Amino acid sequence: MARKTGSHAEITGPAIRAAALSLFARSGYAAVSMREIAGEVGVRAGALYLYTPDKQTLLFDLLRDHMEHLLGAWADAKSGTTPVERLEVFVRFHIDYHLDRSDQVFLSYMELRNLTDANFQSIETLRRTYEDELQAILADGLDSGDFTLADVRVSTMALIAMLNGVLTWYREGGRLSRDHLQGIYWNMARGMVGA
């Protein structure tokens, strides 16, 4: 039954977060005003403060939810027995996730510097946890002799940077299908780690 009052808590809350995500991703946190976000949602600026104590918390909640969702999705997706299999799963998962949630991903590495120190540390911990998942795969592959690489940490950072880069240029519906793209990146990743 649709309610007849002016109450829209279940709608407005998520709408505010969606609008903030989209606007922050497009223009940057510092360049977006609370009035703009409210305008996108269809309410006045004051109404936003029923859903967030302040603008900083709005950003932080977006980043924290993203990181937690990413870690949960990876926990569900991770599979494979050999390091090579597990690396391939990681590469394909990472690309899929980044293309499906490009705004969240983009935000989460563009707006880190606009977090307060405490909030930044909190996000950094989550991000490091995700990096460690890849690092563990590489370390296992180095031990088992499946991979040939000079430095596990450097390879981890290089792989993540390479994969993140997809966001800066790939557009769905263009020359390359997503599956084809993943295949190309998986080949490059394999070459990077000497598999």
Added chain:
Amino acid sequence: MARKTGSHAEITGPAIRAAALSLFARSGYAAVSMREIAGEVGVRAGALYLYTPDKQTLLFDLLRDHMEHLLGAWADAKSGTTPVERLEVFVRFHIDYHLDRSDQVFLSYMELRNLTDANFQSIETLRRTYEDELQAILADGLDSGDFTLADVRVSTMALIAMLNGVLTWYREGGRLSRDHLQGIYWNMARGMVGA
């Protein structure tokens, strides 16, 4: 002979640009005020407008000068006859340049969205010119059979993203020397292109 007037045009102009570069890199263009820049230089906000028509132009000039300097430095540094040699020179040059001018490089891919459309197009053209230098090396190596790669454009973007990533984590004076770092990245790059 030192002049005795209050005129400091030769000092203040560059100082403004240096302060803007540093502050924009640390906090982001939108979050930095003209007053902050002036404060860093030791003048009042109004004095900045003797050196730049507005804040937008100040940002644009920093990015344009960076890109032009990068292209000039690469023109001086590029060498090697075989594609493999030329790729190694590129990898080492790119890392050196990025570590030597990390603020400029960081700015030039964090603040693109704060440029006006016309200014953005201008910077994009320069950036694409640089990318094309790497892309030409890969295309030559593919033709000659020195490289094995599925897609020249994808490999170009992947290599650049991987190399840019150095900025996000490498700190001079740490566990790895710069030369060691370059060697590791060169090995990974070689693996990526099947050389």
Added chain:
DNA sequence: GTCTATATGCTGATAGAC
């Protein structure tokens, strides 16, 4: 060349009516 003073407008956030 730099200063002070100022214009005009937008900012994040709050108080109280409905």
Added chain:
DNA sequence: GTCTATCAGCATATAGAC
């Protein structure tokens, strides 16, 4: 739950004194 009205402060940029 949302609105209107408002606060105090800071933004970019300019004008005119020195």
